[in-house]
Amino acid sequence: MNIQHHIGDSLLVSYASGGLSEAWSLLVATHAALCPTCRDRIADAEAIGGAFIDSLEPEALSPSAFADVLGQLGSGIEIEAAIAEKPVAMSDRLLPEPLCSYVLDAQDAVLPWRRLGLGAFHIPIPMQDGTASARLLRIPAGRPVPEHGHGGLELTLVLSGAFTDGEGRFGPGDVEEADESLVHTPHAVPGEDCICLAVTDAPLKFSSRIVRIMQPLLNI
Amino acid sequence: MFAQSRLQSIQSETVRDPAIFGNPVAHVRPITTGRNGGLTLNDNLVAVANTRDREAFAALFGHFAPRIKAFMLKRGCDSGTAEEIAQMTLVTVWRKAALFNPEKASAATWVFTIARNLHIDTIRKTKRPEPDPTDPFFVPTPDKPADTLIAEQQDAKKLKNAISTLPTEQQDVLRLSFYEEKSHGEIADQLGVPLGTVKSRMRLAFGRIRKVIGDNE
Numbered sequence: 373m374n375i376q377h378h379i380g381d382s383l384l385v386s387y388a389s390g391g392l393s394e395a396w397s398l399l400v401a402t403h404a405a406l407c408p409t410c411r412d413r414i415a416d417a418e419a420i421g422g423a424f425i426d427s428l429e430p431e432a433l434s435p436s437a438f439a440d441v442l443g444q445l446g447s448g449i450e451i452e453a454a455i456a457e458k459p460v461a462m463s464d465r466l467l468p469e470p471l472c473s474y475v476l477d478a479q480d481a482v483l484p485w486r487r488l489g490l491g492a493f494h495i496p497i498p499m500q501d502g503t504a505s506a507r508l509l510r511i512p513a514g515r516p517v518p519e520h521g522h523g524g525l526e527l528t529l530v531l532s533g534a535f536t537d538g539e540g541r542f543g544p545g546d547v548e549e550a551d552e553s554l555v556h557t558p559h560a561v562p563g564e565d566c567i568c569l570a571v572t573d574a575p576l577k578f579s580s581r582i583v584r585i586m587q588p589l590l591n592i
Numbered sequence: 593m594f595a596q597s598r599l600q601s602i603q604s605e606t607v608r609d610p611a612i613f614g615n616p617v618a619h620v621r622p623i624t625t626g627r628n629g630g631l632t633l634n635d636n637l638v639a640v641a642n643t644r645d646r647e648a649f650a651a652l653f654g655h656f657a658p659r660i661k662a663f664m665l666k667r668g669c670d671s672g673t674a675e676e677i678a679q680m681t682l683v684t685v686w687r688k689a690a691l692f693n694p695e696k697a698s699a700a701t702w703v704f705t706i707a708r709n710l711h712i713d714t715i716r717k718t719k720r721p722e723p724d725p726t727d728p729f730f731v732p733t734p735d736k737p738a739d740t741l742i743a744e745q746q747d748a749k750k751l752k753n754a755i756s757t758l759p760t761e762q763q764d765v766l767r768l769s770f771y772e773e774k775s776h777g778e779i780a781d782q783l784g785v786p787l788g789t790v791k792s793r794m795r796l797a798f799g800r801i802r803k804v805i806g807d808n809e
Contacts, residue, residue, distance in 0.1 A: 373731055381774055381798045388767045389774075390708040390720065398721040405723035410734040415697060416802050421708065422701030423751045424770045431665060433675055438653055444650075468729035470721035492702045500718045507804040545731075551687030 375407050377546040379397075384410065388417030393558075393569045395504035398497075399527050399547070402471040402569060404544040466532055471569060474498075475508060483508070489586060491515055497569075504573040511535065514562035518583045521555040523574030533566035535559055555579070599642035633718035652699070653682050660707045666771040667711060677714065679706045699749055711773075719722035747805075762797035765790055 379387075379400055386392045387400040404410045467475055467483075472495050475483065485493035491512040499506060511517055513533065527549055534543040537556040542548050550556065562564035578584050631639070631648070631653060639648035657678045664674035684706050692702050712720045723730060755763065768774045768782065776794065781789040 380791070381795040385766075385794055386768060386776060390712055391773045392720050393775075395720065397719075401618040401723055405729065406730060406731050409729070411723065411733065412668070415701075416805050417798065418705055419698065419701045419751055419803060419805060420755065420766060420798075421700050421704035421770050423748065423755055424767070425656070425663055425672055425704045426658050426748065427668075427752060428659045428662040431662040431674070433658055433661060433678065437657060437675060437679060438650070438788055441653060441657075441679050441682050444679075445686050469724035469727040472727070472729075474721075488645060492632065495806075501716070518761045 373406055374543070375409070375545040377540070377542055378407065378514040379410050379413075379547055380549055381404055381413075383549070384413055385417045385420075388414050391419060393498045393503040394501050395497075395506040396527065398471060398474060398506060399529050399569055399571045400501075402468055403529050403545065403547050405468045405470070407451045437516040447477045452524075466567065468531075471531075474506075479480045485510060486547060490518070492517070504571055506569065507568075508569045509568050509570050511558070511560040511568075513560055515564050516557050516559045517577040519555065519557040520583075521579070522550050522552055522572070523577055524551070524572065526550045526570060526572040526576065528571075529569040531567045531569060533567045535568070536561060600643070618691050622652050626783065628683075634694045637685070637692050637699045637702070638687060638694060639690060640686060649682075649686060652685060652703075656685070657682050660703070663707060663771070664711065667715075669711075669715065673715070677707065677710050679715070680710050684710065720772045750804055751801065754801050758797050758800060762800075765793045766797050 383396065383400060387397055392400065395560075400410075402539055405415060416581075421511060435437070475495060484495055486495065488494045492515075493510040495508040497506040497508065508531075509517075509528075511533075525557070527547060528542070530542045530544050530546050534541060534546075535558040536542070536549075537558045539548060539554070539556065542558075577586065632652070633652065635643075636651045638647035639645040640652065653757065660678040660681050661671075663673045664677045665671065669677065685703060688706070689768075692699070708718055712718060725732075755766065758766070764783065765776075765779055768779045769776075774782065776790045780790045785789070790808060
């Protein structure tokens, strides 16, 4: 995997601090699964958290705190297995974890695509907190997503295929960070549908009136 | 004689890093002053993983539990909840000690990630998605030549030093992000600056810190 576009520092530090809500975290974590470079950066950002914890003034605990904790340890040796092995079905699924578990049931290898119009499909991904929405998008090979701007932040992580826009070419593992300042018309490159994870905290602002009229029906 | 040498080791510890023993919690202190007094937090954590060493665990508890409580108070928990998360964190430290890899992170960093995740799980009642190294799509880290390991204390000192020498406005965005778990939009509102300014301060701060950490590698 030849990743060219990484998670920006600001988002990455928020992921490390715990400040991102679930949908953004899902995208950052899925990118990190594909990108050792960003995992290193996340580890560096977490070290800042470690340094901050270390430099805090200790807060007095209740007198029984230590005894309470000892009581919960149990007497026997109960080291958890370093990494629990889990059965891996090498099916034809294309989604890395943690995204895969959000989209597919355990044994279900068929992605439940829903038609969006203009040849595109999507799968909305439910989140426990509703602060940002996440969906898988499938843009047909060689076709554009209608020109749009952004009411807030939109993150797009490419999973297969690729798209291009004024900002560059985005292939598998790449992330595009788009905000209010960007109006773009992403084109899926020919040859393969472009499948990506898109997270946004505000509806897209389509330039076309017809698309805008359809927008509530599409819930995008 | 033995008792005296233990005392000396505690005193030298105090001189070396007053933050560790500067504000002892009375009922915990007697336990932490055992033979583990001279060990680093990393050593103690490894001892818990390897031999279920309860004295080492007591040292970890004495250092981390009061700080995690302080940390959770900053994240907006009431005192009871903050203490509960501090206790849960230390129980998790005991249970998952085998997952700690001293070559990848310091004890403080590892404990921070546990406390952070417990806070998200129990208070925000939401998930924090993370990469899964057992997933066939997970792209492993390429083998690097063996890192020269720098002593934990020195490394941590460098990092703290790097943070404390950042310009105040950069320290502020880091503090709000890590202590108060604020989103960058919330930080921008609180400081009364544009979101872009928060992001660029974050980028500058992180870039500088990475450079310091990176110099060790």
